[in-house]
Amino acid sequence: MTVEPAATRLRHQVPLIVWLVLVWMLLWGTWSWANLLSGLLVALAVLTLLPLPHVVGGARVRPVPLLAFLGHFVVDLFVSGAQVAWQTVRPRPVTRSAIVRVQLRADSDLLLTMVAEALSLVPGSLVLDLDREEKLITLHLLQVRDLAAVAEEKASVLRTEDRLVRAFGSPADVARLSAAPAAERLP
């Protein structure tokens, strides 16, 4: 671990402090200066006692793609919840699943984390492994009919990544999306 100047370190910790103070305020549920100050103290104590490596990249937000992502995410959440719920109650048991690997294109810790989190909650897929170096994600697919369905699932994984990168990624990440061969993006 390299030693950074104190100012840089502080700047990288600011989002974390804001988040911790926000959680503290939400836990108290009411706004007051006392809550804000005590939250700030607790946040600083936490960061001093339990220092974390700072997260690199992906600090920007684009509002319109973010809305597109959130819309798809909420719809996916409901669809997947209903789908899996139906698979648990229907008489016919689950008979065919698959484990597939997909080549992702985002190259940042934060983006890959968000992609993995989102994929776990959308229909059909569950993250099994994420190879950070190769950017390979391994997914377990519940209930696939045939190989065409597997290919369709893989394409939808890439579409989810596409939306996330467009919402949060750096320009370099977005450029990498369109640089990927078309055959990889469509079934």
Place this chain on the structure above:
Amino acid sequence: MTAWDDVVAYSCLLAGAALCLTAGLGLVRFPDVLSRMHAGTKPQVLGVLLVMVGAAIRLDGWANAWMLLLVAAFQLLTAPVSAQMISRVAYRRRHVRRDLLLVDEFGGAGHQDVRHHGDEPGDAPPEQPGPGQPSS
């Protein structure tokens, strides 16, 4: 508090409870660990979210609503992580129904234990004997 609020709140609570019930059903009915983790994440997370929405409508005051918002946020963040940890271990320990897999692109060296520990399913025998195997 109007009657419509109550109707929306109660339908959210009921739907959420039903989804959590199906998550439990899935844990019993699905064939292997990986499939069960699907049931443990998706209907369960959606169920908890719906219960939170219903409760936020019924409970008066913003203090409670903020708390419920936090519960929902952490549920969304943590459920996939725990599911991933458990499925990863299950795959490594060979608790996968191979007869149900259409394709397995993850198979190969380095992702599964080669040593026998005694709790493997019968259709996935490990390559090397280990301490858990009877020495006959």
